[in-house]
Amino acid sequence: MEKLTFERPIIQRLNAGLPSKYGMARKLDPISHIDEVSVRSLINEFGSPLFVLSEATIRRTYKEAYRAFSSRYPNVQFAWSYKTNYLNAVCNIYHQEGAWAEVVSGFEYDKALANGVPGELIIFNGPDKSEAYLRKAIRNSSLIHIDHFDELYEIIHLSKEMKERPKVAIRVNMDVGVYPKWDRFGFNFENGEAWDALNRIMAAKNLDLIGLHTHIGTYMMTTEAYRIAASKLAQLAVSLASKHDHALQYIDLGGGFASKNTLRGAYYPGSDTTPSFDDYAEAITSALMRSEIKPDQLPMLILENGRALIDEAGYLAGTVIANKRLSDGRRATIIDAGVNLLFTAFWYEHDIRPIEPISEQTEDTTIYGPLCMNIDVIRGNVMFPLLKKGDHYVIRRVGAYNNTQWLQFINMRPNIILLDKDGKPHLIRKQETLETINAQENTPEHLRGFNL
Amino acid sequence: MLKIRKNIAISDSGFVFDPLSGESFSLNPIGMEILHLVKNGQSFEYVSKHILNKYEVDAETFERYFYDFISTLKLFNLTEPD
Numbered sequence: 001m002e003k004l005t006f007e008r009p010i011i012q013r014l015n016a017g018l019p020s021k022y023g024m025a026r027k028l029d030p031i032s033h034i035d036e037v038s039v040r041s042l043i044n045e046f047g048s049p050l051f052v053l054s055e056a057t058i059r060r061t062y063k064e065a066y067r068a069f070s071s072r073y074p075n076v077q078f079a080w081s082y083k084t085n086y087l088n089a090v091c092n093i094y095h096q097e098g099a100w101a102e103v104v105s106g107f108e109y110d111k112a113l114a115n116g117v118p119g120e121l122i123i124f125n126g127p128d129k130s131e132a133y134l135r136k137a138i139r140n141s142s143l144i145h146i147d148h149f150d151e152l153y154e155i156i157h158l159s160k161e162m163k164e165r166p167k168v169a170i171r172v173n174m175d176v177g178v179y180p181k182w183d184r185f186g187f188n189f190e191n192g193e194a195w196d197a198l199n200r201i202m203a204a205k206n207l208d209l210i211g212l213h214t215h216i217g218t219y220m221m222t223t224e225a226y227r228i229a230a231s232k233l234a235q236l237a238v239s240l241a242s243k244h245d246h247a248l249q250y251i252d253l254g255g256g257f258a259s260k261n262t263l264r265g266a267y268y269p270g271s272d273t274t275p276s277f278d279d280y281a282e283a284i285t286s287a288l289m290r291s292e293i294k295p296d297q298l299p300m301l302i303l304e305n306g307r308a309l310i311d312e313a314g315y316l317a318g319t320v321i322a323n324k325r326l327s328d329g330r331r332a333t334i335i336d337a338g339v340n341l342l343f344t345a346f347w348y349e350h351d352i353r354p355i356e357p358i359s360e361q362t363e364d365t366t367i368y369g370p371l372c373m374n375i376d377v378i379r380g381n382v383m384f385p386l387l388k389k390g391d392h393y394v395i396r397r398v399g400a401y402n403n404t405q406w407l408q409f410i411n412m413r414p415n416i417i418l419l420d421k422d423g424k425p426h427l428i429r430k431q432e433t434l435e436t437i438n439a440q441e442n443t444p445e446h447l448r449g450f451n452l
Numbered sequence: 453m454l455k456i457r458k459n460i461a462i463s464d465s466g467f468v469f470d471p472l473s474g475e476s477f478s479l480n481p482i483g484m485e486i487l488h489l490v491k492n493g494q495s496f497e498y499v500s501k502h503i504l505n506k507y508e509v510d511a512e513t514f515e516r517y518f519y520d521f522i523s524t525l526k527l528f529n530l531t532e533p534d
């Protein structure tokens with residue numbers, strides 16, 4: 001007698017009444033291919049886990065963002081936020097698309113220079129610019145965004161000593177109706193500190209005040225905050241024009257647009273709630289156009305978006321290590337990528353998918369990484385099909401911040417590949433090895449041997 | 453041997469109702485088959501032999517799925533307390 005096909009025995013609770021948050025979970029369609037390349041073949045060739053970046057998606061998203069702004073405003077410039085993802089291959093895609101560089105440390109500054117970005121197209125942000133790097137930035141005519149008075153005075157001193165005219169802007173923080181307020185960076189708008197700083201710069205005579213900068217926060221879900229920010233910077237520009245007859249070259253609205261990831265605890269998925277580039281662009285450009293800035297003096301609009309430009313292009317593919325049950329009976333699935341590789345798991349309910357159709361049956365599952373630590377939760381409470389040991393998964397929208405904030409811990413950081421527009425994989429950062437780690441270490445002579 | 457609570461109602465379509473909690477559940481066909489066998493007091497050995505004869509599955513795989521299924525029944529309070 002022919003035997004029947006076996007299926008795993010399953011019992012599921014039926015939810016009466018209102019569907020719960022998880023009740024409305026859509027079917028998890030597998031992701032078998034990224035840009036038409038099989039995920040399985042990539043894992044077979046490059047190992048597991050594996051970061052995969054899509055060049056096509058990076059370029060498409062950039063063009064979309066650029067079009068949203070340039071179709072509304074005469075002079076638009078993006079500057080790639082290095083900290084978001086400073087793999088050279090990634091930075092150079094943005095530079096090829098026309099973006100300048102936005103950096104916040106000496107290391108990032110040198111990285112941008114080494115990539116070939118001209119010094120005068122590097123925006124130098126952040127509270128930590130050493131004297132050596134300020135000198136370098138001044139010599140290279142980079143765009144120095146001053147964060148605090150100590151830095152302002154240091155630059156005034158350096159300008160005299162070096163007999164140069166540093167190109168500067170100030171970073172402004174302000175109330176845009178979003179809490180908590182980001183008031184630790186730059187000079188405050190409401191209490192007049194920003195205006196004082198601008199007057200101090202104008203009085204110094206030997207600084208070239210070329211712009212105003214703000215970065216109101218990250219993952220901002222409201223476009224209204226940007227409208228307010230743009231209006232406030234425009235007010236400062238108007239005051240500069242009337243008091244000092246000084247026209248600014250640019251207004252820099254920073255980054256902070258939300259990506260389509262879902263924040264932890266959010267009720268609706270980010271893909272339903274995130275404003276579009278057009279929405280953000282409309283808020284910002286209309287505020288600038290409606291301001292009192294004279295039409296012939298409309299400054300260049302600079303944007304420094306990170307996550308909204310790259311999150312979508314990044315995937316983390318890997319392998320299931322094991323399944324178990326927690327003490328209360330809930331399912332736990334352990335995968336080979338931990339929070340040390342996926343820092344953003346602390347913020348997002350990442351969209352994780354199997355790579356092939358499993359069964360229609362899903363179960364409330366917690367997905368853990370392989371680290372021996374309680375915090376290593378990649379995804380709590382997701383209705384997920386039962387993957388077996390050895391099955392593969394793909395986590396979507398991991399392009400922002402993970403490849404810069406990841407930590408080497410317990411295991412080596414894995415390969416990163418870029419799929420070019422023809423789907424050809426390029427290894428753009430190779431897996432670390434024991435030698436990579438040991439190369440940084442120095443064991444004192446007396447600790448070099450032992451007898452056990 | 454683990455016992456399924458007596459007052460649990462199982463319909464032919466795989467619908468399970470727990471009158472105590474008012475909760476309802478759904479079973480897939482194999483789940484229903486196994487639940488009936490267990491409810492009738494059959495041992496794991498018996499259930500395993502029955503399933504292995506009837507379906508295309510190896511003993512180890514079945515054992516793992518069986519105990520996983522049983523622990524879900526426990527989780528849903530459908531079994532008699534030990």
Ligand SMILES: Cc1ncc(COP(=O)(O)O)c(C=O)c1O
Pocket residue numbers: 081084102125126215217218219254255256257304305306307308400
């Ligand atoms: C000054 C500045 N610009 C741009 C960014 C990029 O932000 P996001 O990735 O939220 O767009 C950051 C991020 O912290 C930043 O500090």
